[in-house]
Amino acid sequence: MxxxxxxxxxxxxxxxxxxxxxxxxxxxxxxxxxxxxxxxxxxxxxxxxxxxxxxxxxxxxxxxxxxxxxxxxxxxxxxxxxxxxxxxxxxxxxxxxxxxxxxxxxxxxxxxxxxxxxxxxxxxxxxxxxxxxxxxxxxxxxxxxxxxxxxxxxxxxxxxxxxxxxxxxxxxxxxxxxSERRGKEFVTRKITDAVARIKHGLQDCLELGNMDSKRDxxxxxxxxxxxxxxxxxxxxxxxxxATNETRTVREFVETAFHKVGIEIEWFGQGMDEVGKDKKSGNILVKVNKDFFRPAEVDILLGNPQKAEKEMGWERQISFDELVERMVENDMSLVAKEIVAINL
Known part of the structure; x- marks a missing residue:
């Protein structure tokens, strides 16, 4: 042992x-x-x-x-x-x-x-x-x-x-x-938590920085x-x-909202960009300059070929499943929060 x-x-x-x-x-x-x-x-x-x-x-x-x-x-x-x-x-x-x-x-x-x-x-x-x-x-x-x-x-x-x-x-x-255990200070968990709160009516809008940053x-x-x-x-x-796939923050947002039945349409660009609910027209996402980094990292895309070849490693959970797991977990957590508030 x-x-x-x-x-x-x-x-x-x-x-x-x-x-x-x-x-x-x-x-x-x-x-x-x-x-x-x-x-x-x-x-x-x-x-x-x-x-x-x-x-x-x-x-x-x-x-x-x-x-x-x-x-x-x-x-x-x-x-x-x-x-x-x-x-x-x-x-x-x-x-x-x-x-x-x-x-x-x-x-x-x-x-x-x-x-x-x-x-x-x-x-x-x-x-x-x-x-x-x-x-x-x-x-x-x-x-x-x-x-x-x-x-x-x-x-x-x-x-x-x-x-x-x-x-x-x-x-x-x-x-x-x-993952579902990611801290809320990280952008992915910030997104899925906000999606759950917006869906449950506890939050109106999500504010983010650079929507064009690409991550693996x-x-x-x-x-x-x-x-x-x-x-x-x-x-x-x-x-x-790594996964050898890259997506923008904007794509992560779209995927997360899609998981709760909300389709996002984008207007403007840069600091003026907003994401609206296609059905209601309500602004659900705003770009906030305060969330931009002093020095941006525009794209990260990893090649895991060495790990796959020498160690036999391969990822099992796709990007879509990752987002789905995070959204479902936050939907459940927010629902429990609402129940606790109403007791």
């Missing part, structure tokens, strides 16, 4: 990964930061099956302790300040967690158990101002946010420890992956399986995990 240590276990990816590893018979350990109120987040339903250790990515002593307590055979580093917009507001905190924090956990592994296998959650945001379409493992990086820059450091320090200390350390360059969207459940596969290979390596 293997021991696995997951940082960021209460988040979207951490929860799906914990479920996967428990199904495979692992002893699962998860890092948590001390707070005044204990919050198990997305693993609340399986918290009794997980061994929690209090630690912080900025405190190497606590990470060394976590390694000693967990006796981990595999470490999955999913902890991050993962919201791109916040990285401009908190660039130093983002660097401490997403960049230096990776070095801290690698050092903890090197000092306590160098035979432990390590997974680093890299991101397509490292490509930023893309130098090639689609992006693969050899595409040059050009991050366009403090988040992307910090993640690039984490990516390269992982490779450096692999080559310098012969650690089994690999990075998954994961393109956008969403998959489901988190498929992507955490790729994380596990990476640590089961004979040699450590880095892999792009």
């Amino acid at each position: 293997k021991n696995a240590l997951i940082t960021g276990i209460t988040g979207q990816d951490g929860s799906y990964l914990a479920e996967l590893l428990l199904e495979k018979g692992y002893n699962v350990y998860g890092l948590m930061r001390r707070k005044s109120v204990v919050d198990y987040g997305n693993v609340d339903h399986i918290k009794d099956k997980i061994h929690f250790i209090y630690a912080d990515m900025t405190d190497i002593v606590s990470l060394i302790n976590a390694m000693k307590v967990s006796q981990a055979d595999e470490v999955y580093n999913l902890a991050a300040q993962s919201f791109v917009a916040t990285s401009w507001e908190q660039p130093l905190a983002t660097a401490e967690i997403d960049a230096v924090g990776v070095t801290n956990i690698l050092e903890a592994i090197r000092l306590t158990n160098p035979s432990c296998r390590f997974y680093q959650a890299s991101t397509s945001e490292m490509f930023g101002l893309v130098q090639a379409i689609p992006q693969c493992e050899t595409t040059p990086f050009y991050p366009r946010s403090p988040y992307g820059v910090a993640k690039l450091y984490g990516h390269w320090i992982t490779k450096n420890y692999r080559e310098s200390y012969n650690l089994y350390a690999c990075s998954g360059i994961l393109f956008n992956h969403e 969207w998959g489901h988190s459940k498929d992507y955490v399986y790729a994380m596990w596969l990476m640590l089961q290979q004979e040699q450590a390596d880095d892999y792009v995990i």
Whole structure:
């Protein structure tokens, strides 16, 4: 029976990964930061099956302790300040967690158990101002946010420890992956939550930024399986995990509204663009300049050929099913909210 240590276990990816590893018979350990109120987040339903250790990515002593307590055979580093917009507001905190924090956990592994296998959650945001379409493992990086820059450091320090200390350390360059467990600060969940609220009559309009941004969207459940596969290979390596399909934010909006029987028609462009309900003519979507990034990432499109060929990975959940799952989940949550209000 293997021991696995997951940082960021209460988040979207951490929860799906914990479920996967428990199904495979692992002893699962998860890092948590001390707070005044204990919050198990997305693993609340399986918290009794997980061994929690209090630690912080900025405190190497606590990470060394976590390694000693967990006796981990595999470490999955999913902890991050993962919201791109916040990285401009908190660039130093983002660097401490997403960049230096990776070095801290690698050092903890090197000092306590160098035979432990390590997974680093890299991101397509490292490509930023893309130098090639689609992006693969050899595409040059050009991050366009403090988040992307910090993640690039984490990516390269992982490779450096692999080559310098012969650690089994690999990075998954994961393109956008969403789910029903995504936080509402992310654009996809913001959209599906708003669609549910508009459908239920609790909200009038959804405000978004750049409608022309193109992203490669998959489901988190498929992507955490790729994380596990990476640590089961004979040699450590880095892999792009993506769908090789790209859609605009506008297309995501259209698909989400379509799932609740609302067809959107677009008028204007740029800052003046609005989306109207074809039947009622009501404006349901507005572009808000406040939601534009200081430096935009216009298109992300990943080529997962290496992962498919070498690991046998392939995504199972289509874009349409992803949006449907998210909309249905938010429709259910909003319906329960209405019932609670009326009690």
